Amino acid sequence: MTDRLPRAAIIDGKAIGAKIRAEVAEEAARLSGQGWTPRLVSVSVGDTAAAELYVRNQQKQAEGAGVAFEARSYPQETSLEQLIGILQGLNHDPRVNGIIIQRPLPAHIPVKALQKAVHPLKDVEGMHPASIGNIVYNDLALGPCTAVAAVEILKTLPLKIEGLDVTVIGHSEIVGKPIAFLMMGLGATVTVCHHMTRSVAMHSRAADAVFVAVGKPGLVTGDMIKPGAAVIDIGINRVDGKTVGDVDFASVAEVAGWLTPVPGGVGPVTVATLMKNAVLATRLQMEHYRDAYAKTDI
Numbered sequence: 001m002t003d004r005l006p007r008a009a010i011i012d013g014k015a016i017g018a019k020i021r022a023e024v025a026e027e028a029a030r031l032s033g034q035g036w037t038p039r040l041v042s043v044s045v046g047d048t049a050a051a052e053l054y055v056r057n058q059q060k061q062a063e064g065a066g067v068a069f070e071a072r073s074y075p076q077e078t079s080l081e082q083l084i085g086i087l088q089g090l091n092h093d094p095r096v097n098g099i100i101i102q103r104p105l106p107a108h109i110p111v112k113a114l115q116k117a118v119h120p121l122k123d124v125e126g127m128h129p130a131s132i133g134n135i136v137y138n139d140l141a142l143g144p145c146t147a148v149a150a151v152e153i154l155k156t157l158p159l160k161i162e163g164l165d166v167t168v169i170g171h172s173e174i175v176g177k178p179i180a181f182l183m184m185g186l187g188a189t190v191t192v193c194h195h196m197t198r199s200v201a202m203h204s205r206a207a208d209a210v211f212v213a214v215g216k217p218g219l220v221t222g223d224m225i226k227p228g229a230a231v232i233d234i235g236i237n238r239v240d241g242k243t244v245g246d247v248d249f250a251s252v253a254e255v256a257g258w259l260t261p262v263p264g265g266v267g268p269v270t271v272a273t274l275m276k277n278a279v280l281a282t283r284l285q286m287e288h289y290r291d292a293y294a295k296t297d298i
């Protein structure tokens with residue numbers, strides 16, 4: 001056959017992340033000059049192996065962006081009450097501008113109760129119910145980093161998002177659901193698949209763009225993709241000591257128009273987005289503080 005499609009263009013997440021980080025560094029320097037150096041605190045509880053790489057990358061990128069970063073680790077047996085107390089302490093500490101609760105948490109800790117305990121102005125992951133509500137209203141201040149990163153990557157492609165047929169595979173609160181809302185807000189027609197979907201392939205094959213966030217290596221294969229479609233692989237899995245996504249890279253690269261690699265795709269853009277949120281949160285807190293001060297000054 002001579003009509004074989006060219007291989008997918010591989011999207012450079014590192015370059016997209018670096019561009020975001022350069023803008024963040026500029027804004028962080030400006031805030032520092034006003035005495036408001038952005039400061040991010042990461043909270044991990046129990047076995048942190050799954051989030052370890054993420055935390056390490058956050059630390060590295062924070063240094064490069066002029067954001068102060070502190071990684072805190074608490075033992076597995078820490079109670080919900082103790083953790084809420086710790087978060088309240090961080091909420092009230094004016095030197096702390098952003099709080100990130102690393103997942104997964106131990107089974108006895110309900111993640112929602114913790115997310116609710118983070119002050120919305122310090123919620124750099126966009127996971128407080130108030131932040132999630134803002135996505136539904138299409139009013140995005142601090143958006144969930146991974147979802148925002150995945151959508152920002154799609155926006156770099158020469159595709160018209162209005163009316164685009166998009167399939168999201170995975171519907172977690174932290175990734176799949178917010179992606180679906182963000183894409184709806186941009187005018188796409190969105191289909192969401194999960195573990196009870198009868199035929200994921202039927203929906204993915206109909207899409208101009210596919211987002212995958214499940215956590216199963218090799219879940220999406222070339223025969224599930226419409227020729228020329230964009231494929232954004234959010235999955236991060238360890239297989240034989242290597243990091244891989246949810247996409248079977250070799251077969252999907254043969255049919256897709258664009259594809260994000262893992263590593264080097266969504267991951268670096270997620271971390272850059274977290275830094276962007278940290279700087280934005282700092283600016284919001286500075287303004288909030290100044291407004292409050294102005295009021296008492298009258």
Ligand SMILES: NC(=O)C1=CN([C@@H]2O[C@H](COP(=O)(O)OP(=O)(O)OC[C@H]3O[C@@H](n4cnc5c(N)ncnc54)[C@H](OP(=O)(O)O)[C@@H]3O)[C@@H](O)[C@H]2O)C=CC1
Pocket residue numbers: 146169170171172173174175176193194195196197200213214215216234235236237266267270271
């Ligand atoms: N690149 C990055 O920056 C980030 C990457 N990740 C990675 O993304 C992946 C997903 O993370 P997260 O959303 O937190 O994971 P969750 O485990 O919370 O969610 C997985 C989702 O996949 C769905 N699912 C499970 N099996 C199937 C299937 N066979 N077909 C279709 N859908 C299925 C589940 O549906 P149901 O609920 O119905 O079972 C669920 O909605 C992981 O690999 C994680 O490491 C996560 C955060 C950031």
Ligand SMILES: Nc1nc(=O)c2c([nH]1)NC[C@@H]1CN(c3ccc(C(=O)N[C@@H](CCC(=O)O)C(=O)O)cc3)C=[N+]21
Pocket residue numbers: 050051053054057100101102103104125145146174236243262263264265266267268270271
């Ligand atoms: N509250 C919370 N939010 C998260 O978003 C969250 C979390 N908890 N817990 C863990 C998972 C995983 N995750 C990663 C993000 C970026 C990279 C990343 O930057 N990866 C690089 C390096 C990979 C490598 O070198 O192996 C890349 O993809 O290029 C990795 C993993 C966020 N998660």
